[in-house]
Amino acid sequence: MARSDTRYREAYNRILSFCDTLPVEATIPSETRLAEIAGVSRTIIRRCLSRLQDLGLISWEGRDKRLLRKPQDEDRIALPDAGPGKSDLEQRFLDWILRFDVPANTPLSVAELSRTFEVPQHDLKEFLAGLSRFGLVSRRPQGGWMLLGFTKDYAIELSDFRSLLEANAVSQVAEAPVDHPVWQGLSRLRQDHLALKAAIETDFHEFSKLDERFHQTINSVVRNRFIAEFQKVISLIFHYHYMWDKTEEKIRNEAAIDEHLAIIDALEARDADAARAATQRHLRTSKTTLLSSLRLHDLG
């Protein structure tokens, strides 16, 4: 019943590696220096030094510390295996919601989720608290959490918000200097779109990836932490929804390719108004697709 000592263990091995770079009999730097090297506090360093002394790796008297012998592989201490970690929890969580088609207003059990995602309950709660800012989840009066989205209203508001951000991005692309990397990206995207259009009969399912790349390229011009944060969620949601909605996928994708090309045309002509108009057309289609995919789920 306490926090893990992973931090100590990692630091110990790091210090061991550092000692390996020193010759035998060498003086070992001060605790403060070692703390800097390992990126931890002195408290941990002192635990490490105690162990090094116990194992006879160093002598330690007052401020005189000497390396007695070269560290061996067996001197290292084992680390608890890392697991998937909470770094990509967001991806995995949204993936889970969408893949298993978790309906709106489902109670979420932190205990259960922490098992399925193999992260401590604590991290999960923190994550859910973050998501609640996007209105995807909320706390229940009787405790625990509740999945709110994806209702029709949520999808509409998300689409509208996306349109706003994307229109802004397109405007900024149109005003980007000629040496901005976005132009190279768009030129490559044009080729890839044309290539896919030629092979649409067989490769139409490849469009999903291309779509994500397209919107990412456009939005890469916008340097704004708030917008970037939202784009992560938006792109995930749209991306996954498209992946399932298999109705008329080929026709839809073929149309979307043309819509993308129209935007690229307008941008390369530096015609901001035309680009914005083309973007609005494209996003209206997206919105319709998203909504119809929801309707399918409601019926099934």
Added chain:
Amino acid sequence: MARSDTRYREAYNRILSFCDTLPVEATIPSETRLAEIAGVSRTIIRRCLSRLQDLGLISWEGRDKRLLRKPQDEDRIALPDAGPGKSDLEQRFLDWILRFDVPANTPLSVAELSRTFEVPQHDLKEFLAGLSRFGLVSRRPQGGWMLLGFTKDYAIELSDFRSLLEANAVSQVAEAPVDHPVWQGLSRLRQDHLALKAAIETDFHEFSKLDERFHQTINSVVRNRFIAEFQKVISLIFHYHYMWDKTEEKIRNEAAIDEHLAIIDALEARDADAARAATQRHLRTSKTTLLSSLRLHDLG
């Protein structure tokens, strides 16, 4: 070392009040019914019933429960005093940052904050996790949290984002139907602006409230949960920053009144383009003011 029984205590008093509405000798509803009435689980209801029985308020055998006497005030159980609660934690936290001018890159101690705000550490962590979505705080590698904003970059990006949202709101106002409450609000705002302009020499500090009301009215037209969430933070930050920056306050406010009136004029003329242009002008001024107020803090 466990969760509090506040839920039980509140439920007990609620059940007591319910019993007060019944005549003596009356049959008490089923556990499930009582659970619905009190808004808690059956587990709590059974604890309540046990206590009611112990105190001789009810008889309880199998499913036959009878009220033996009218509940008195002394039958109620004490509640741990509520404290400020975590409902307005956001307001209080932002207020604290801005009022005490907490600089960027300050480590935040959950333990300390939980004391100053009188909320459990747990609630605070949840709150901070939410704020991290706005890029205001982030986790530190060595544990704990760190206040990131308000740097210059943060202010710029926030201003830009605000402009985007506000331009959108203005566009929607211009297209709002004649019977929409926003028109009445704007008409009142016009009068109040004119009144303040007339009394600007003495009442110029009153503008802050008017400013908040103006932007709230404009944004009230937008029905979007994502935008609404951001507006809360944005308005707080701008509002407070203006409150301190006392340099040339009168002149600034006088100018802002004219800018607001220009927007109202354009909107009431249903001239969306002019309204957007006026809004951009106004927000450019806002941005400059926000940035200069930051510069003042850096120097002081």
Added chain:
DNA sequence: CATGCTGCATTTAATTATTTAATACATAAA
């Protein structure tokens, strides 16, 4: 026989306790 209530058992959530780690401060050595 169906419906709904209760008793019991299991699971989950909130919160404290505990251990690890970070930090602050005093003291001693260089």
Added chain:
DNA sequence: TTTATGTATTAAATAATTAAATGCAGCATG
């Protein structure tokens, strides 16, 4: 004077613990 160490204090992460919620089986009642 500067820098390192020793010691004490405080904070953070996490498991343990209790409160509460939920699920299910059996029983009473109409």
